[in-house]
Amino acid sequence: MNGDREMAYAMYLAGMDVKDVHMTDLISGRETLEDINMIVFVGGFSNSDVLGSAKGWAGAFKYNEKARIALENFYKRDDTLSLGVCNGCQLMVELGLVYPGQQNSSKMLHNDSGKFESAFLNVEILDNNAVMLQDMAGMKLGIWVAHGEGKFNLPLSEEDYNIPVKYSNDGYPANPNGSDYSAAAICSDDGRHLAVMPHLERAFLPWQWAYYPAGRKMDEVAPWIKAFVNARNWIKNI
């Protein structure tokens, strides 16, 4: 896992108290997530993506009693949010955390190119129900992608999913992985659980963007910080 620090900082900057939790903490029972309001599955690789991205990570949840129960209890609560980015997105899909009960409604596949894709590209935020992104609808933003298995395989019709973020163009490499419906993210029906492939946590400051609008380079923060601020405000208002 290697996207932990930038994620933690984006959350910290948005006003959250951020706790560093390792899988081993959940497996051992050192951490139960009981006093936690938002869980973020961070990006990067886990187990070098051996046997499929996030497969090993998902296995650790499925087959370790304490970790499984901590997670189940977390998702049973209605005062919680979750976010998975990149490898974390793959984990949420693998564990069915976005659309629980709907087996095989979504899958993450290898990029069409069969290789890792690295790009700074354009996405659009659509009208959506996601707690983190709702008031960002209409924005067209730059964002980083860095993944080998980022293709959303969404076999049902588009209305069956909540797709808050799309790649701005469907042609490769603007849609870097061949995702159905150009989807860059999917969200649970209640808007609380968001799984997104691009790295918003590497684009919350202007200088992190490979291209930022001329004349705005002295902005303190870039628009993606809103997503984290929204999460923080939602938790505060529980």
Added chain:
Amino acid sequence: MIQFFKTEGNTIIAVESLAPLGMEDKDKLVWLFSNAEYLNEKNIDGWFTGPRKEMVTPWSTNAVEITRNMGIAGISRIEEFVAVPDQHAVYDHMLQRMYKGLSQNIFVLEKQPDPVINIEDIAEYNRKEGLALSVDEIEYLNSVSETIGRPLTDSEVYGFAQVNSEHCRHKIFNGTFIIDGKEMESSLFRMIKKTSAVNPNKIVSAYRDNCSFVEGPVAEQFAPATQDKPDYFEVRDIETVLSLKAETHNFPTTVEPFNGASTGTGGEIRDRIGGGKGSFPVAGTAVYMTSYPRSEPGRKWELATKERNWLYQTPEEILIKASNGASDFGNKFGQPIITGSVLTFEHFEKNKKYGFDKVIMLAGGIGFANKKYSLKDDPGKGDKIILLGGDNYRIGMGGGAVSSVATGEFENSIELNAVQRANPEMQKRVYNAIRALSESNENPIISIHDHGAGGHLNCLSELVETTGGKIDTSKLPVGDPTLSQKEIIGNESQERMGLVIKPEHVELIQRIAERERAPVYVIGETTGDMQFTFENSETGEKPVDWQLGYMFGNPPKTILEDCTVEPDFDEVEYDVADIGLYIEQVIRMEAVACKDWLTNKVDRSVTGRIAKQQGAGLLHLPLNNVGVIAIDYNGVKGVATSLGHAPVAGLIDPAAGSLLSIAEALTNIIWAPLTDGIRSVSLSANWMWPAKNRGENARIYEAVEAASEFACALGINIPTGKDSMSMTQKYKDDVVYAPGTVIISASGEVSDIRKVVEPVLVNDKTKEILFIDFSFSSRALGGSSFAQSLNKVGKSAPVVTDTERFVAAFNTVQDLIERQLILAGHDIGSGGLITTLLEICFSSNNTGMKVDLTGIGEADMAKVLFSENPGIVIQCGDNEEVKKQLLANGVEFVSLGIPVDKSEVIIKNFDEEINLDVKKLRDLWFRTSYLLDRKQSGNIKALERFNNYKKFEHNFDFCGFTGRLAIMALTLTAGLRQE
């Protein structure tokens, strides 16, 4: 026993376990292998390709660990096999073998560990094992044996060979040079060290540690309060030092490019981790130099030299696989590559053949450390020696020694044994554990070293160099039960670090390492008697037991005699009427052409600290001159890094090669505002040379001397570097020499990461384009990409004749950047001024320029367009103010012209005028990238990318976002991670 599963993709996964798997475990595996079918069979018929038995793959290591995390006990190995039609199927002989049927014996090695051997005839052993010991060294070892009154063991001789190999000891760099009968005043190393003596600037640590450190800014450290349990992040200001390191991995990359480059990258990262008492690598760089890839027919410059019967892989395969390997390691470890370079070259003339048949693969990088942990302490007596990282396998036995001789000299099997494999996941865990210690307020690390060439023998001997130490080999983790003691302590399995700590800190490190899933072992202790011992406490075997002094030896000083050989290359011949054609050729050469094939597969954003990477402009094309990282998330200070090299010019004049390399690195890093201007810059110089060939020792002496003098005069230092002195490739009846090469990696503290200038022209007709020369000498075509495109090296290479004016120009431009008076800028490098002018128009669809080059004063159109004399092109933010500042500082410039609204570059020089179609040339420039991309993305996707790269301009809508951040109160959240 072995149990087989058949996957949905029709591969066979073989699972080795102590006992038969239970029902529940089988079900778990079926899930893990994505609905694979359990095959209730002992043997599977048919032909299969799969990993060589003796090489447990990193894939297996990760898969086994996943099963452990899923609560399945007893699995020792998992490998995947692919069914093939017959034994003639194609497979990678380096890593795989053909299996006729899969049986219970597929992982069984019919081998008992070899005992510790007493070596009676060291000379014979040296020859048999390919240890590359010299006659003097053998004599020395014989005398040691006599002194201690017993024959030396195989491990001792082997260890000595590793520690004292050219690779580790730099005999040539420390040797005495006698050139044309005259003994030279300094060793090469002394000349390099002189730069730091003359210009200490902000150096904290040079030459003695795994990487160099210079003083950096105060940074806000953002880390969990404690790291042996879940805890909240907190911020703390720390004083920093900035790290710089570059390493090459040429021999392994030539033999097995993917693993060679990935372990090269991993090894270099470990060097930056192992600086001081643990430091933080942030971003990497990569350079590849090979012979011509011949990606498609009809590339004229590739026709003059006859393709060789390549010993291992073709240059094109090496380019693809090596860059895949370097990218893969960084992607999985979490280190981006933010700048890089490629050169392809071959030249045969007068019965001498030059080419990068032995390839260059350089991995470099920058990072930082807490200043209070920037220097190691000396271990005392009774301190604990800790090992973090993976198991021992029979990997890379002899890497250090073998890489010190010309490739092709040994039998292939020995060379293959020297190949290593990478497990970035393991390294990440080890790093996380070290990071946790180095971020803490009381870092318990006394000293730390990485494992590289020579394995435990080398790393641990360095670790206890000042005290001696005793290591219990039964405590070392062994992944392959057939390893002898020598193999256990000498193998080059990667991803390991050795630490020395006080006994009272062992428990803390164990807690942290276990939480991070980093394997941790207490393997010995320091002794204070300078004796260095490896002993197996269970069997009593003692593979090594001697004074450290014997191991580091007093080998006689190397003396290098040579005579000067005057270069004699034909002059470059051309017809200016063909300028248009020349441009189309030059722009397609790998060194000049688009590097999208490299950047589209490597993470350039991980860490969230990347302020500048390769991609620039509306089309995100790889154009940037410099890579920049932020030192923290809340400030604007950072570190810049850039590269420079000029080996072909160096063939004509080795001194010019050094100057041009340094100048290129500087005209690349200039675009980041540096805290102290040019004085902020520190360099790594990595020398790759076909030394010990007639004329080459004289050439490297001249090259190093020139680099040293140039750096001294510029006010900068070279606190780190490395050398690789056997850059020849031997064929049955032929030899190809790599041109003597220095790769310069520059780094420096950035005062404001938001102000870095990009090579992207702003389409504003009122903003002038200026040319600023940094060479102060006439335009020369020798060693240029243009000359190369015509299969010539040439007779005269560009030089830099005035260091004072160079410094003045550098610092004045820096000042203009600091004041945000420069809108766009690009250096003149490979491909010359014409490439610079075209490239700054590339990253948007409707930008061009109208320029008049007459003011440069070179009437020869070819020379003005293609010469690679150091210089830059800038676009003014405020024409008058920029010019005023330049004039005030005595910096000469030529106003070239202004942007135009269409995709055209119109160039006038004296009476000639040419009109270039930017989009057409951009497609040619991208085409080379496309050709290579086919080999990694497949024909279809590569073509789609080629057709589409110019179609998707960034188009943002911030919907009224203010860009400001209101202060908010805190709420509770958790960031969850898994390694």
